[in-house]
Amino acid sequence: MFVDKAKIHLKAGKGGDGAVAFRKEIYVPAGGPSGGDGGKGGDIIFEVDEGMRTLMDFRYKKSYTASHGEDGKKKNMYGKDAEDLVLKVPPGTIIREEKSGKIIADLIKAGDRKIVARGGKGGKGNVHFKTSTRQAPRFAIAGEFGDELSIILELKMIADVGLIGFPNVGKSTILSIVTSANPKIADYHFTTLTPNLGVVKTKYGDSFVLADIPGLIEGAHEGTGLGHEFLRHVERTKLLIHVIDVAALEGRSPLEDFTKINDELKLYSPKLADKPQIIAANKTDIPESLEKFEVLKEKIIEMGMEIFAVSAATNNGLEELFTYVSKKLKEVEENYHEEDIEVEEKLYKYQNEEKNQFTVGKENDIFIIEGKFIERLIHSTNLDNMDSLSYFQKVLKKRGIIDELKALGIKDGDIVKIDDVEFEYYD
Incomplete structure (x- = not known):
């Protein structure tokens, strides 16, 4: 099951308590304090695992607690630091602090890791409290509490190319043909409720990751029709294939469909509207589509974009489309850098104010x-x-x-x- 959002509670480890102890060696009749410090509590760390594609692991387990540090010991022996708790997440995971909604971490590529909840410091043993007037302190300090907070995990899928368009225009069918993915396909709106990924391999040996983004509708930028849930997956694609039902089987105008989807992208994030687009005019196997295709083609070319007549039903035009997509993707990647991925808010350093x-x-x-x-x-x-x-x-x-x-x-x-x-x- 694809899960792209989860709320979990984190509790870092408490530091170990400092010890109260005194030297009792046979040749030291007036031994002083010798209580050691407690060990540090375990941190909770998030780390990218390239093999993961979903937040499914966090769907059922909602609470995570790191180990506590070991208490200090006699003879000035420190307690052991606790082991950190490392939680694996897919590439493209954003971690938000629940109360403020601010971003704590944005984990994009393999090896990225972030300490989200820090373990408490170990307490000081009584050896630290000896003074000229206090020769035998019979107290020590307990370890500090670790950070405790609730967070929201959000997955922004990292795909090279995204399929966008209104519901029921054929995106899932195209994905199933050109990749080994098996998305749910049916003739009704919102068949796809979660993004699907597949790998496209062209006849020239090139390959790239293609994402079928669930259908967008008017008002998506405001959250209508789960718009925010869908739009965030478009943000990290490098190139978009805009699929349009050129046969207008839903009674809409192909050109209006194109305009409305691009308006939604622009209203959600201006950077989305600036992403390179290739237009796939689908359902050209239907005779009534040819005249509408020519009208749409004229407008698209005026805008400086490429348009391909395709039919997911008959596979017509798909090879030409994806050969061009592969070529265009290489051009885009030459000027693409991981740091160009936008983080919409300044990274927030969580501090346990309590x-x-x-x-x-x-x-x-x-x-x-x-x-x-x-x-x-x-x-x-x-x-x-x-x-x-x-x-x-x-x-x-x-x-x-x-x-x-x-x-x-x-x-x-x-x-x-x-x-x-x-x-x-x-x-």
Whole structure:
């Protein structure tokens, strides 16, 4: 099944906690602190796999969590860093941050990779908190939380040539004839609901990837008829074959069809309208089509484009069309560069803003402090040790939390709650 869009949730690994330990060697009667640091949490990395053509792997599994870093150990031994979680995606995958819709990564070619969620740093062991007045610190710092976010994966297929046109003009039939692809074909609108890919091989040994883009309609640039879902697959093609029903079996004018589709391309992205086009006037096996073809041909030539009379029903003209397409593609590729692929928004560096944020509030008579960093701090604090409590209060004051508590009217003896820990406040 072809899947070109998926929403998933990522949670990078938490850093390992720092250790509280002391030297106890037989010849060191007054050994100092020796707690090692925790290891780094695992990153979540996306990497292009050329063998993939769909986001199917993300259809059913919606949540991905990287491993946590190992806790620090005694004798100043660091905990191991966690292994990164590498997720494979097809070429042409765009990764968006769900809340803002901004692009985090645009993965185009083999070898492209991007760290989307960074693992938390390991916590510091008690060896770091020894001072001239604090010789035996009985506290360490917990590891940081990793990034956590929801993202949208979008696949923009990377094909050399795209077949475009109104629904039911014969694009799928042409694809099935000139490639080994087997698209669904029937005589009704929107038979093709997802893009299909195939490889065209000419009699001269040339080959290229051809994509059948689902039929466009008026208003596609605004999303009508799943327009946005279809149009994004056209963006990375190098050349377009515009298939037109020259027999006008749907009661439309071939020339109007040509104009309307190009209007939709221009309204969605001016760069799409500038892509080289070759016109395939299909259904010329129908007698009534010949007069309409001549009218259309005259207008197309005036525009400086090439037009071919073809019949998907009888295979007439297809060999000539694709021989020319192959030749034209080589000309286009001479001036085509991967960096020319447009990224419609500036790449966005995701930052977990919640890491260092906190809120201070009051519920009934209890003062409540919330935030990831403050939860990490309270779980690092040894509430039975004065050195640890002193460090805890120092951090609260430095971050401005004490000032906010005072602004809310806190007094000595009032209850403060952080996560599941409650304690009495004393200035």
